[in-house]
Amino acid sequence: MPCNCCEITDKAFSEAEARSELKKYRRKGPARQSTLILEAIRSLGLKNSDLLDIGGGIGVIHHELLDDVARAATHVDASSAYLTQAKAEAARRGHSQRVQFVHADFTDVAPELPKADIVTLDRVVCCYPDFRRLLGAAAEHSQRALAFTYPRETWYLRIGFKLGNLLQRVRKDPFRIFLHPVSEMDSLLKREGFERLARRRLFVWEMALYQREGAPA
Numbered sequence: 001m002p003c004n005c006c007e008i009t010d011k012a013f014s015e016a017e018a019r020s021e022l023k024k025y026r027r028k029g030p031a032r033q034s035t036l037i038l039e040a041i042r043s044l045g046l047k048n049s050d051l052l053d054i055g056g057g058i059g060v061i062h063h064e065l066l067d068d069v070a071r072a073a074t075h076v077d078a079s080s081a082y083l084t085q086a087k088a089e090a091a092r093r094g095h096s097q098r099v100q101f102v103h104a105d106f107t108d109v110a111p112e113l114p115k116a117d118i119v120t121l122d123r124v125v126c127c128y129p130d131f132r133r134l135l136g137a138a139a140e141h142s143q144r145a146l147a148f149t150y151p152r153e154t155w156y157l158r159i160g161f162k163l164g165n166l167l168q169r170v171r172k173d174p175f176r177i178f179l180h181p182v183s184e185m186d187s188l189l190k191r192e193g194f195e196r197l198a199r200r201r202l203f204v205w206e207m208a209l210y211q212r213e214g215a216p217a
């Protein structure tokens with residue numbers, strides 16, 4: 001599907017927003033939905049893993065997992081503002097040499113990127129119109145585990161997303177949010193050879209942890 005998503009997404013996430021998210025993270029630690037991903041990944045007991053964090057924003061997932069689970073990380077993001085803050089925090093933590101930062105739409109650069117043990121997408125599928133393309137490429141890159149968060153299919157989010165997108169249209173801003181069908185995302189990952197190990201819910205976000213079938217325990 002032709003898509004200028006990287007350009008649209010880059011504009012949608014501003015410098016000010018990225019700076020304020022990093023400030024909040026330094027003050028309060030990971031957000032609740034990110035904590036669900038971190039707990040799920042840590043429950044697998046992996047060590048010295050390679051992590052691929054797609055749409056990592058200010059980089060919370062790799063800042064945390066490089067302390068105990070991952071030896072190296074690749075952070076691919078369509079937002080240059082977020083990547084700037086993620087790099088600053090990685091440097092502050094002494095992680096710069098262990099993280100590769102890539103400014104791109106993941107679906108464009110996926111064929112050039114190496115596979116990883118763990119793939120994460122925290123609040124990313126809802127920014128991307130074609131979840132099959134994004135999740136399919138993410139699944140192909142995971143050798144062991146994939147964890148992601150996405151908005152729940154509830155009546156209140158259906159209304160909220162419709163209103164949000166209407167507002168975007170009025171503002172003439174092409175960025176849209178998407179409430180993708182959870183059962184179809186689950187089927188896609190199962191077809192790619194994954195089994196779902198866990199699913200946890202918050203009011204807005206749901207987190208699902210998948211493991212590649214046959215991956216060593």
Ligand SMILES: C[S@@+](CC[C@H](N)C(=O)[O-])C[C@H]1O[C@@H](n2cnc3c(N)ncnc32)[C@H](O)[C@@H]1O
Pocket residue numbers: 005009010013034054055056057058059060076077078079082104105106107121122123124127128134
């Ligand atoms: C709502 S933010 C979430 C950031 C971070 N994961 C978090 O939870 O704080 C969505 C992020 O996904 C990125 N993104 C969306 N679609 C992407 C794609 N196709 N490839 C790479 N990054 C993408 C955006 O640039 C943005 O940084």
